[in-house]
Amino acid sequence: MSSSESSWLDIIGLGMKFVISTVASKFPAVQNVDTKQLAEWLNSSDRDVALLDCRDPREYEVSYMPGSVRVEWKREDVDQLVESLPVMNREGPAKKTIVCYCSLGYRSSALANKIQNHLKKSDNPKKVEVYNLAGSIFKWANEGRPLLNSEGQKTKLCHPYTPMWSRLLNKELHQW
Known part of the structure; x- marks a missing residue:
């Protein structure tokens, strides 16, 4: 690796x-x-x-994390979303965990916050931990972790969201 690549x-x-600390x-x-930790x-x-992808459909079509479900991050019917998740209805000793992600973490943090607030108010006896994936799919992709494309095939590419935020995604991973 050249020194200019290393600097970049x-x-x-x-x-x-x-960005992670600001979010x-x-x-x-x-x-x-x-x-x-999420990979573990x-x-x-x-x-x-339960992995919730909070990005727009055009971003999700390029790639997504295996096992994730795309959801609208601005949705108001959080109660219906939570109850529709298979993790909420499965029995067993495993800790129930919801992890939200987007490109960098803002949209997913907003949805994670809504879900947390809903769970605090609900009378659901199931203990569910809710997280935002720090650095979200950009960090995941930059680290070479698994992604799938719209056909379910492995890919390394990721939608860079906007030209400004694309600077935080390795250039060779960009697919608009």
Whole structure:
């Protein structure tokens, strides 16, 4: 790797850290999980994880995290969303966990916050942990973690959301 490529990756890393901390400060009640921890949860029987992709359909069509379901992040019927998740209806000892993601974390944090507020008000006896994926799909893709395209085939590509935010996604991963 050339020094200019290394410098560019350092800039992406610093930008990502800044965005993650800014989003976390905007949604202080929302817990964050990092990509490494989520990957461990997805490969463990200790957690029953529902992955919610909070991006627009055009972003989801390029790629998504395996096992995720695309949802509208601005939706108001959070009660219906939560009750429709298979994780809410499965029995067993595994911790029930909802992880929301988008491109970088703002939209997913907003939805995670709505879900947390709903669960606090509801009389549902099931303990459910709700998280935002810190750095969301950009961080996941930058780390070379698994993604699928609209045909269910493995891909490394990711929709860069907007030209401004695309700077936090490795250039070779861009697909508009």
